Amino acid sequence: MRPKLLTPSSIADCWHSLRQQRPLVHVVPNLVTANDLANALLAVGAAPIMAIEPAEFSQLPNRALVLSMGTPTIDRMQLLAQAGRAAQAKNLPIVLDPVGVGATVWRKQAALALIATVQPTILRLNLGEALALLDQTGVAHGVDVGHAWHDPRLVAGQLARRYGCVVGLTGVIDVVSDGMNWIQLEHGHQWLSQITGAGCIVTSLIGALAAVINDVMLATVSAIAGFGMAAEVAAMHALGPASFRVALFDQLGAIAELIDNSRLSYRMEQHDAD
Amino acid sequence: MRPKLLTPSSIADCWHSLRQQRPLVHVVPNLVTANDLANALLAVGAAPIMAIEPAEFSQLPNRALVLSMGTPTIDRMQLLAQAGRAAQAKNLPIVLDPVGVGATVWRKQAALALIATVQPTILRLNLGEALALLDQTGVAHGVDVGHAWHDPRLVAGQLARRYGCVVGLTGVIDVVSDGMNWIQLEHGHQWLSQITGAGCIVTSLIGALAAVINDVMLATVSAIAGFGMAAEVAAMHALGPASFRVALFDQLGAIAELIDNSRLSYRMEQHDAD
């Protein structure tokens, strides 16, 4: 397979489709970022529904499911699993954000059980969370994971093959991988690490685009690229992390135009054999 | 009965009374907009209390109850009912927001049961939610409701008679009806549909004004008019939905002055016989 190029027009098309189709996106939110995700999805033109009653999961006419593992409890993990099974029955894309999975052994085991049940279409996480999921016996902070792992391209590829899904690994450098191929992006701003919910928001945007685009790699790259560009523009209008956050949400509605005006394209590369 | 005119001074008086009396308003919030409602009520001069423990409902010295049905669960529906019964025992105005009631059959049945138990003083909703509540067997998206229903004046009147309450139906055109009479308003801004919680906020403001004004129609019109005017001014200071939201909350504290300076009055009309 030759390297493939994701062009600005293919990415902008995702964002335009989203606004035209206005898909219902079911989000199982956490206690911290529920409001942020609703506002982010509304800003980009999706129709969020934050449903947490299992009795109505199968009745929702949603086109994607977004699972945020933040503020996990034993009951919430069951709820996330139930939402996942409902989405599986509808054959919908499922995006899972294993928030802070490396924080405790309990959280990691809960995440692994959830992944096994839900079989997410896409995992969106940061490097610390990815490393925690690649070592099934320890936790991120207590394990010497070795240097080779820290190349985000290798980490993303390994994770995608391990869990059979597309991985959106975000950080200073973002990598999207389906286990065979990877795409690297370098957008965003340091203030993203000084506000809560930035990762959850990208996760929800991936869900929104996956609702309207069958190509999961393209949806994931488009979400991460668009969000990162919005952050770059927002930072120019901000005095600190809070005014940055306001400007970021303002820009979310203009992502399609931001990408239309950019000249950036992203090259898809093949992973080396393990 | 002759048409009655609601004047700017009668509406502004509501807002001035609110600030003077600072009534305690009990809100049973949802997971998404709890923070927004607390900030909105503080901004207009009310004293919000977000209490969710039934053991303290009867002890609260609140003067109104605001029920938001967002993020419903079987447990939360029981909690809303318990809060409603406590408010009934205190003879307080109850405002109910049946958030997304048309989304699923489960949600609709849960809302109808809650309305029957709580017998709200005021229902605040949008057109989709209103249509769902007028057809008790289907859901909004799956039902051909016919053209006549879509006149918001007819919908509001029908709903008010069906459930024996005042209806605040908000959208591009807002209508307030008590089943006999209706008042039409045209305030607001399209950005209100691009932020979460706009409907919930109006609902909470209706509750705050109903706490200090016995005339339920006047309280409902005053809340919807004041909120819509605040949105119009906010839009002039904003670059997108998020900076609009900040400007909107800034303006909430100045509603009394906005209305004092306006010349708008609202005419009360009689519904035709069915």
Next chain:
Amino acid sequence: MRPKLLTPSSIADCWHSLRQQRPLVHVVPNLVTANDLANALLAVGAAPIMAIEPAEFSQLPNRALVLSMGTPTIDRMQLLAQAGRAAQAKNLPIVLDPVGVGATVWRKQAALALIATVQPTILRLNLGEALALLDQTGVAHGVDVGHAWHDPRLVAGQLARRYGCVVGLTGVIDVVSDGMNWIQLEHGHQWLSQITGAGCIVTSLIGALAAVINDVMLATVSAIAGFGMAAEVAAMHALGPASFRVALFDQLGAIAELIDNSRLSYRMEQHDAD
């Protein structure tokens, strides 16, 4: 003991240490301000974790615990107690915010039981909440507490001795007391009373500083002074409570510099014998 002076440099050092050490702070949030506390802690350089599953409390490598009693339920009170016991076992500072403790008899009894179990290192509250905790049989609004109580220095001292902890009593005048000595501060802005969560945010900042500074009085004064100064600067950039809130969060990241540039020092005075 002679009066002791807390200098700008000793206070600024706390804030610099916080940013250097980036301590993990466990917050058991309430439904209303969870997002605010996460953003506030990130802004000042702490690493918040909003964990609510008892199974992981003992596993968390946190260095302080912040307990917000807002939106209390019987289950949440148990959860707060469990988090407190886990922190005790780790010998960590615990900051408790008895939100709205005077609102109902139920809430007050629940708070007293929690205080007895958790034995907080620091109580952060306002005058109304303090008065409720000083009268164990009535509630704040229904009790004539007498004039002498309303001197915040006396109230803070009494409360500190009663519960064996440092008290951070905030309001127009702020007082910090360990029962023997008190320090008075006069920072802040009236808009702090028009946004939700201002008290909770100070509470979380006290927790963050107590994680890196052993001197509990110093940590509490530094948090209250820094937050109040940030509010004063923020007010200069704001048009109303919502833009004030954005500016306040922007300023939280610059507190160390604000204090470095100030010339304010705070004198520690001894309480009179009862």
